[in-house]
Amino acid sequence: MTESHFNYEFLQSGVRTAFQMPRNKVLLAFPKGLQIKSDILSSIFPSSKDIDCSVVRGVVWETKYYSVSIDLYVDEFDDLEKWLADLRGDDCIELRQALAGLIITLPIQDGLPKKSLNSYIEEIGQQDDYFTILMNLESTQDNTSWEEEKDEFALSGVELIGYLEEGLNEFGERLGIGRIREILDTHDWQEIHTSEDYTTYEITKSSEEGCDDLDLAKIIKKLEAAKLKYSTMKTEEEAKAFAQDIADELSEYF
């Protein structure tokens, strides 16, 4: 039996149960002993705690439209080629099924590991709703082929990102960590909590609070929340019933 280069702690500690859960896990791979690993993790996921662990659960990813709870699986590799081969293997089927995407960080000095990346892309990387990010720790300023390689790999669903890049490119696209955050923002996460859920929360909360200390501002807030909630209802019956409930509730205040 060949030696494995993969950290199987993820498989033992929750992926089996996560199999039935939303596909909201991100696998991050770093070269062994990389000192800035924690810095990179905390710059991508500022809200995460325990970033030194290999499994970080319940990281809240928040945008102005939604929030979602995601799990981070952090691994290290000696040899990326072998690590990717292990990830492609049968032992990692369940892990792959639980992953939303993969972020690989490595210093690219002598060209991209195209062979192993292409095998990975063919077998895993081109799934729907799956992202792959390859972050180069080296400076890309003097790398003339970097932009071309970026475009080449973007077609295969792999985004090349320079860790030291920042700001915007000529098209107004974010660079560096900002781009990673943008990819995570626009990913089709499962079981997100949108502002509509918040609206439901607002309505429920104010109902629970009772009407004794309800002032006008609260009534208006409640109406606004009700209006938003109403606009999302699909059937007329549901909408009518909801409107009736709100009207009954409000009539008590007056």
Next chain:
Amino acid sequence: MTDIKYMLLVSRQGKSRLMKWYSVYTAKEKAKIIRELTTAVLSRKPKMCNILEYQDHKVVYKRYASLYFICGINADTDNELLTLEIIHRFVETMDAYFNNVCELDIIFNFNKAYNILDEVLMCDGSITETSKQDILRHIATMDTLETSDNLNKVLS
């Protein structure tokens, strides 16, 4: 005059964010156009021309941040530069409406993006409005009507 056949909005990762068809295509033809144009446009280098020939018509595209705006136009009657201007006006209007629009705004408010596009282009693919202020005013009126309508429904 413009005679746009379709407008597609595709992300750098090849995901379709918006699509509007102004000519008649079957579902199979639409899928083929989306698939082929996504590959063709995303594989073009930044310095390459923004106009290409495709099937029996031309395609004009422009990239804004991580989004590609792709228009199919009639090769004989349409003007490529005018099409680029239409794309730019659509982006400018969305930018003003969303206050610095990003891909996430379009994903979560795609109906608003369609409303803005409907104010720019008519259902036959010709320009209906070029004034950004007028478009924004129309959209604001629609928003007000929608809000008051919903409120009336809740209160009635």
